[in-house]
Amino acid sequence: MSAVLQSDPVITPMLEADLPELMQVEDRIYEFPWSAGNFRDSIRAGYGCWVYRSEGAFVGYCVFMVAAGEAHLLNISIADAYQRKGYGARLLREILTAARGQGAALIFLEVRPSNEAGLRLYERFGFRRVGLRRGYYTANSGREDALVLALDL
Numbered sequence: 001m002s003a004v005l006q007s008d009p010v011i012t013p014m015l016e017a018d019l020p021e022l023m024q025v026e027d028r029i030y031e032f033p034w035s036a037g038n039f040r041d042s043i044r045a046g047y048g049c050w051v052y053r054s055e056g057a058f059v060g061y062c063v064f065m066v067a068a069g070e071a072h073l074l075n076i077s078i079a080d081a082y083q084r085k086g087y088g089a090r091l092l093r094e095i096l097t098a099a100r101g102q103g104a105a106l107i108f109l110e111v112r113p114s115n116e117a118g119l120r121l122y123e124r125f126g127f128r129r130v131g132l133r134r135g136y137y138t139a140n141s142g143r144e145d146a147l148v149l150a151l152d153l
C-alpha cells in the first residue's frame with residue numbers, strides 16, 4: 001500500500017510511548033528487526049532518537065549517536081507505505097545536519113550488501129565503503145557480512 005501526504009513530515013524526539021506504533025513498522029519492514037528494548041536503551045542512553053510524522057501518520061524514525069567527533073547511524077527506517085517518495089533522503093539530510101551541529105566530522109553506518117534501497121540511498125549522499133564486518137548480521141542461512149560506509153561531514 002502506498003500513501004500520499006499533503007504536508008511534510010516533522011521530526012520529534014522518540015518517546016517510549018511511541019514504541020508500540022514504531023515496533024509495528026519495524027517488525028514489518030525488517031526481516032531481523034530491532035527489539036523494543038533496543039530502542040528503549042537508545043532513548044535512555046541519550047542517542048539521537050527521532051520519529052518522523054505527518055498528519056498523524058507514522059512515516060519513519062531513526063537512531064544515531066555522536067561521540068568524540070564521530071557519528072554512527074544505527075537505524076533509519078521509513079514505513080512501507082511511504083517508501084520511495086524521498087522521505088528517507090530527507091530524514092537522512094536532517095540527521096547529517098544534526099550530527100555536524102553536534103561536532104561530528106565523520107558519520108559511519110553498517111548496511112547489508114543485500115539492502116539495495118539502503119545502498120542506493122547512501123550512495124546518493126556520497127557515502128564511501130571503508131570496511132567489511134564479516135558475519136555481522138543474522139541471516140536466514142547463517143550470517144551476513146556488513147559493509148561499513150562513511151561520509152565526511
Ligand SMILES: CC(C)(COP(=O)(O)OP(=O)(O)OC[C@H]1O[C@@H](n2cnc3c(N)ncnc32)[C@H](O)[C@@H]1OP(=O)(O)O)[C@@H](O)C(=O)NCCC(=O)NCCS
Pocket residue numbers: 029030076077078079082083084085086087088089090110111112115116117118120121124
Ligand atoms: C532504506 C530506506 C530508509 C530508504 O527510504 P526511502 O524513503 O524509501 O528512500 P527515498 O525515496 O528517499 O530514495 C532514496 C534513494 O534510494 C532509492 N531507493 C529507495 N528504495 C529503493 C528500492 N527498494 N530499491 C532500489 N532503490 C531504492 C531511490 O530510488 C533513491 O535513489 P535515487 O534518488 O537515485 O532514485 C527505506 O527503504 C527503508 O526504510 N527500508 C527498510 C529499512 C532499511 O533497510 N533501512 C536501512 C538500513 S541500513
